[in-house]
Amino acid sequence: MIPQHAPRALPTALLLSSLPARRRWWRWWGDRQFFVGGSFSSSGRRCRFCCGRAARRMGGVSGNDVATALAEKAALAMVVADPASLERKKAAVRDRGTDNLQVIADFDGTLTRYWIDGCRGQTSHGLLKSNPETDAKIQAQYEYYHPLEYSPAIPIDEKTKLMEEWWEKTHSLLIEGGLTFDDIQKSVSSANIGFRDGVVELFEFLEEKDVPVLVFSAGVADVIEEVFRQKLHRSFRNIKVVSNRMAFDNGRLVAFKGKTIHVLNKNEHALDMAAPVHDQLGDSNGSSDNSAFVKKRTNVLLLGDHTGDLGMSDGLNYENRISVGFLNDNVEKSLKTYQEAFDMVLLNDASMYGVLELVSQLCSPDKQ
């Protein structure tokens, strides 16, 4: 499925939109039906490439040409290791209907872009700014604990304790530092963070089909909801953010609610932390979904950018799970691992249009 409001005139830049804007270049050949493009970082040391076939080069192309070009662009950036297995899963999900489907999505690097205008996009964890002293203490915690998070030498139960320790220290520092809701709004406003192309269309489609979306994050729900507010300027009644939630008193952070959600426990066990995004945005058309209702939806489309994100469906006794992995960087090094872990892998900070196409197939009983 391609968004109906896709532009009728297709600039070349649209086909190369996954590349950073800085020092972007492209060349055409084969009667201008094929292109190769790339962009260099400001230092000139880093280069990213893409290539593909365009429906037509510039201006005046038909809507069908645009659809073809966008679909081809999505296909170019997609790898499916076992197409027969994926087709079986798609058929099983389709047969059970949209009433049994839910989407579970990671936030950073999955719904949001990895690269923005040639720079590494910020994460919801990393964008929060309090005051220089608190920010320095939080950075020191990061430098101590982050290597431990990825250390293969630490057993998982010990690592889980370390992650709890890290999150709780960071939360305490934010409280002691006097973070305000105004700080969150300003941090998001100045942050280099943005959603992938096609995310809004995906959410609109799922909302129309009444398919719930759980956004799981080990960050902070209040920050993520502010990113939704500032970057999308609208709410979706079917989306819930499952993340750490702040409590404010007169606009100042005083506590975190409930159990800490960190990188090693963000899964459906944490559903009691969920709160609808629309509640925060004042949307009166609330969803009646609750965690029990979501747990009855036993077909899952899982979106993540890390193999650890596959654990987001832990705690859910699912019948069928289709997993989509965004492999944003180091493709050559990580492709084999991602191919083995995910049913579908989208490469190089791809758009969400490949997922939109997949979802439209899952929600169309007549599609084969």
Ligand SMILES: [Mg+2]
């Ligand atoms: Mg992520």
